[in-house]
Amino acid sequence: MVARVKTIVVNFRPPETYGGFVSKLVNPVIDDFSHFLILDNDTTYDFSADKVAEQFGAADIVGFNIVSSSGIFRAWEKMTYWLRLSPRVRGAAMLLSADFLRRIGGYPSDEFVDTILLQKSNRTLVAPFTVYHNQRFDLKHSVWRQISDGKFRAEIRYPFWKTLLHSIFRVRPFVLLSYVFHRLPDGRSNRRVVEPVSDSRDRA
Numbered sequence: 001m002v003a004r005v006k007t008i009v010v011n012f013r014p015p016e017t018y019g020g021f022v023s024k025l026v027n028p029v030i031d032d033f034s035h036f037l038i039l040d041n042d043t044t045y046d047f048s049a050d051k052v053a054e055q056f057g058a059a060d061i062v063g064f065n066i067v068s069s070s071g072i073f074r075a076w077e078k079m080t081y082w083l084r085l086s087p088r089v090r091g092a093a094m095l096l097s098a099d100f101l102r103r104i105g106g107y108p109s110d111e112f113v114d115t116i117l118l119q120k121s122n123r124t125l126v127a128p129f130t131v132y133h134n135q136r137f138d139l140k141h142s143v144w145r146q147i148s149d150g151k152f153r154a155e156i157r158y159p160f161w162k163t164l165l166h167s168i169f170r171v172r173p174f175v176l177l178s179y180v181f182h183r184l185p186d187g188r189s190n191r192r193v194v195e196p197v198s199d200s201r202d203r204a
Contacts (some may be wrong), residue, residue, distance in 0.1 A: 002034075004033045005033060005034065005035045005050050006035075008026060010037040017111040018111060018112075019110045019113040025086055026107040027101075030098055030102060030106060030107075031102075034053060036095070036098065038093070038095075042133065043092055044132045045131045045136065052127055056095070057097060058097075059125045060121040061089055061095070061118065061125075062127050063124070064126065064134050065126065065131070065199055066090045066097075088193065094117070095127075096117070100120075104117075111152055115152070115153070116156070146178065147175075150163070150177065154179045154181075163175060
């Protein structure tokens, strides 16, 4: 197949969401390209996106081997990602099929789009190419990311057991606590979780 890839480098600031930023760039031109390479603005790579799309583009989602510049992140990943129930695709770098995006109604405008995309994908794989993620460890940001992730999972009614396993095996306890808090029936789920101003999307 002859691929035509549009690369989107994500650089947004709250209150705009990650999905809101990307959807405004992808959806208006979704019929003009075969694939979209979505990259965080602190990533680098040295492969041809067109070649990757031509080789692996039949998949809905193609992930990459993400190597973090942070020693803390690399150590955390080695400790928590020994159990892999499915291909490990990280939102820092994703190649998405335009056919897939059209099938699901376009690129989602939500905050935690990774979860939505992976749930709706019929075929996900990880290509043998490396993307380098130049990120620093920020404990406060990491905690707030977990809290926001738990809130989002509660809002889309993501299964409790999957959230529980994620929190245990990925050592992300605040995801579960936030999920349970926002599923309480006393209206607390309407409370807003404020994201810190940051361009990084670490998962620790």
